[in-house]
Amino acid sequence: xxxxxxxxxxxxxxxxxxxxxxxxxxxxxxxxxxxxxxxxxxxxxxxxxxxxxxxxxxxxxxxxxxxxxxxxxxxxxxxxxxxxxxxxxxxxxxxxxxxxxxxxxxxxxxxxxxxxxxxxxxxxxxxxxxxxxxxxxxxxxxxxxxxxxxxxxxxxxxxxxxxxxxxxxxxxxxxxxxxxxxxxxxxxxxxxxxxxxxxxxxxxxxxxxxxxxxxxxxxxxxxxxxxxxxxxxxxxxxxxxxxxxxxxxxxxxxxxxxxxxxxxxxxxxxxxxxxxxxxxxxxxxxxxxxxxxxxxxxxxxxxxxxxxxxxxxxxxxxxxxxxxxxxxxxxxxxxxxxxxxxxx
Amino acid sequence: xxxxxxxxxxxxxxxxxxxxxxxxxxxxxxxxxxxxxxxxxxxxxxxxxxxxxxxxxxxxxxxxxxxxxxxxxxxxxxxxxxxxxxxxxxxxxxxxxxxxxxxxxxxxxxxxxxxxxxxxxxxxxxxxxxxxxxxxxxxxxxxxxxxxxxxxxxxxxxxxxxxxxxxxxxxxxxxxxxxxxxxxxxxxxxxxxxxxxxxxxxxxxxxxxxxxxxxxxxxxxxxxxxxxxxxxxxxxxxxxxxxxxxxxxxxxxxxxxxxxxxxxxxxxxxxxxxxxxxxxxxxxxxxxxxxxxxxxxxxxxxxxxxxxxxxxxxxxxxxxxxxxxxxxxxxxxxxxxxxxx
Numbered sequence: 182x183x184x185x186x187x188x189x190x191x192x193x194x195x196x197x198x199x200x201x202x203x204x205x206x207x208x209x210x211x212x213x214x215x216x217x218x219x220x221x222x223x224x225x226x227x228x229x230x231x232x233x234x235x236x237x238x239x240x241x242x243x244x245x246x247x248x249x250x251x252x253x254x255x256x257x258x259x260x261x262x263x264x265x266x267x268x269x270x271x272x273x274x275x276x277x278x279x280x281x282x283x284x285x286x287x288x289x290x291x292x293x294x295x296x297x298x299x300x301x302x303x304x305x306x307x308x309x310x311x312x313x314x315x316x317x318x319x320x321x322x323x324x325x326x327x328x329x330x331x332x333x334x335x336x337x338x339x340x341x342x343x344x345x346x347x348x349x350x351x352x353x354x355x356x357x358x359x360x361x362x363x364x365x366x367x368x369x370x371x372x373x374x375x376x377x378x379x380x381x382x383x384x385x386x387x388x389x390x391x392x393x394x395x396x397x398x399x400x401x402x403x404x405x406x407x408x409x410x411x412x413x414x415x416x417x418x419x420x421x422x423x424x425x426x427x428x429x430x431x432x433x434x435x436x437x438x439x440x441x442x443x444x445x446x447x448x449x450x451x452x453x454x455x456x457x458x459x460x461x462x463x464x465x466x467x468x469x470x471x472x473x474x475x476x477x478x479x480x481x482x483x484x485x486x487x488x489x490x491x492x493x494x495x496x497x498x499x500x501x502x503x504x505x506x507x508x509x510x511x512x513x514x515x516x517x518x519x520x521x522x523x524x525x
Numbered sequence: 526x527x528x529x530x531x532x533x534x535x536x537x538x539x540x541x542x543x544x545x546x547x548x549x550x551x552x553x554x555x556x557x558x559x560x561x562x563x564x565x566x567x568x569x570x571x572x573x574x575x576x577x578x579x580x581x582x583x584x585x586x587x588x589x590x591x592x593x594x595x596x597x598x599x600x601x602x603x604x605x606x607x608x609x610x611x612x613x614x615x616x617x618x619x620x621x622x623x624x625x626x627x628x629x630x631x632x633x634x635x636x637x638x639x640x641x642x643x644x645x646x647x648x649x650x651x652x653x654x655x656x657x658x659x660x661x662x663x664x665x666x667x668x669x670x671x672x673x674x675x676x677x678x679x680x681x682x683x684x685x686x687x688x689x690x691x692x693x694x695x696x697x698x699x700x701x702x703x704x705x706x707x708x709x710x711x712x713x714x715x716x717x718x719x720x721x722x723x724x725x726x727x728x729x730x731x732x733x734x735x736x737x738x739x740x741x742x743x744x745x746x747x748x749x750x751x752x753x754x755x756x757x758x759x760x761x762x763x764x765x766x767x768x769x770x771x772x773x774x775x776x777x778x779x780x781x782x783x784x785x786x787x788x789x790x791x792x793x794x795x796x797x798x799x800x801x802x803x804x805x806x807x808x809x810x811x812x813x814x815x816x817x818x819x820x821x822x823x824x825x826x827x828x829x830x831x832x833x834x835x836x837x838x839x840x841x842x843x844x845x846x847x848x849x850x851x852x853x854x855x856x857x858x859x860x861x862x863x864x865x866x
Contacts, residue, residue, distance in 0.1 A: 265756065267757065275642075279621050279622070279651075279652060279653060282616070283616060283618070283619030283840055284840075284841075285684070285685055285694065285840070285841045297841050297843055299757045299758065299759075300616060300836060300839065301757065301759055301760060302616065302753045302755050302838075303614065303616055304810060305755055305759075305760055308618065308652065309651050309652060309654075310650070311618075311649075311650045311651045312618075312652075318759075320835060320836075320843060322691075322692035322694070322769070322835075323690055323692075327690060341685060343624055345624060345633035346633065347634065347635075347661070347662055347663025348632075348662055348664050348669070348673070353633065353635045353661075353663075416640065416642070419637070419640070420638060420639050421638075421639030421640065421644075422639070422643055423643075494640075495622065495635065495637045495640060495661075496641070496642060497641055497642075498637075499624070500622045500623070500624060500635035500637055500661075502635060502661065502663070
């Protein structure tokens with residue numbers, strides 16, 4: 182891995198993670214995706230569900246591969262404008278509510294509005310009782326008139342977190358699920374750019390995975406790919422995460438094996454990684470995978486799918502952590518999978 | 526007027542109780558050219574004497590504390606994660622999943638535990654207690670972590686500072702705001718001679734102020750603080766204690782002190798007379814350095830004036846800039862009146 186590459190990957194990841202784009206608001210990501218992909222393709226469009234598609238390679242090729250990474254992030258949505266600067270909000274996607282008390286958020290109102298998720302002082306509260314989805318209040322500190330001018334029901338909010346570099350090329354920030362996956366497919370497309378003689382590549386930045394997985398399967402219906410590789414974040418090994426469902430951070434991607442996935446594609450992914458000398462972990466599921474592959478695989482007459490993931494710690498909090506090396510290596514496996522397959 | 530640029534610098538400085546050095550250096554650099562005498566005592570308090578236009582009839586000390594709540598590294602686990610203890614009365618529910626800065630070099634870290642997806646039925650719906658949490662700096666072994674961190678290293682919240690639309694959101698408003706009020710007075714022309722103390726270790730038992738008050742040996746004292754405002758959904762009437770936006774908070778009593786009755790009335794009278802918004806607490810809650818100052822030597826007549834702050838002991842407190850101004854205005858006038866009595 183070149184040092185310059187690492188810097189670029191970090192930069193790209195930072196741009197992706199610092200942008201908004203809560204489920205249902207994926208259009209906020211359009212300009213960024215355009216900017217990050219125009220080096221290898223000018224063919225970009227947005228589908229009715231909000232999914233963004235970038236097409237590369239030979240459009241008349243026999244082999245059409247869809248690389249899917251959901252672009253939506255979990256967040257909050259304003260449900261009620263209260264008094265004294267407080268608004269009610271509910272989660273969009275499976276937010277870890279334990280992480281919310283005292284957390285700083287940004288509401289995407291008429292302008293960005295910073296707020297704090299209210300938490301009663303210790304003397305007024307049962308310390309153990311966690312927050313429920315019904316008692317999320319964002320304190321904007323604004324006057325009632327200013328608040329009503331700037332914030333409306335239906336506005337989304339994202340947790341504020343800094344893009345921080347930890348030791349060993351790890352980064353911690355919110356929205357790594359799944360902006361890390363988005364970085365992987367962009368990176369993979371960069372690696373195969375100019376080498377796609379007999380492959381049509383659809384990069385699908387799918388919408389609404391965190392709420393109902395609706396963006397990917399509808400995109401697959403419209404694009405009709407021959408096969409799909411779904412890139413998401415998986416559990417990194419940490420306290421409470423069983424092995425067999427996780428991968429050690431910094432030791433390469435996690436490849437999924439599950440009844441709903443194509444064993445042929447999965448084996449090819451594993452063989453490709455082996456050929457490159459890139460280590461990986463296996464996540465074995467007994468049924469569905471909890472990723473976009475569950476829907477894509479039964480779209481139209483059925484589309485063979487494989488799932489490859491970037492190990493992610495502290496999933497669904499503002500302290501999600503991934504390794505830049507894992508992102509690079511996941512991209513390399515996918516790139517080699519695409520090219521290697523085309524040569525055969 | 527509130528010097529917001531300086532408040533931002535003060536809040537951004539790291540200084541948990543017992544490790545106030547960075548804050549102290551910043552304050553010293555801001556007051557050096559404006560004071561007549563500056564002492565840094567053994568515990569690390571800054572004691573400042575400044576001459577005014579006239580000699581004071583009552584020897585007055587103004588006090589604020591430099592330390593903030595945070596964490597201290599207690600152990601490093603074999604997998605490189607850091608165990609920690611809370612320093613000061615941290616709001617337990619606001620610790621998990623926060624970004625932090627570790628040690629002198631401010632190494633970024635995150636507070637973590639088991640992911641939400643893996644919780645067992647009896648773990649759901651509960652706040653993880655801080656003793657079950659660890660800090661991850663990305664190290665992969667104890668040995669690697671030890672290159673960067675040692676047990677005993679300080680940890681602070683990695684937080685924002687925003688001053689917009691009439692309110693400030695930041696860490697450590699408690700009590701860098703009080704430090705700011707003192708610095709601004711030191712940099713101004715005073716009507717009377719006054720003593721100022723910037724104290725250490727308030728959050729772990731009102732400790733630095735005990736030593737500072739002994740050395741300063743005042744007749745009277747004003748403590749400038751940030752105090753808990755619980756005016757938020759889920760808290761009614763008197764349980765709000767005090768409200769953001771309703772002015773400076775002057776207490777008659779809290780958990781650590783019964784304040785001087787005449788000074789309490791004087792502060793309220795000044796508020797009315799000059800139209801400076803002020804309120805009092807509606808519960809006997811909280812406590813501050815007044816608790817140690819009022820019983821220093823043979824006793825010190827003490828009053829506290831505070832800015833109401835929501836989420837006081839967490840990563841991001843919220844205050845009103847109008848309240849901040851009211852505290853500054855009220856303290857300056859109160860100090861003058863006490864000195865001339």
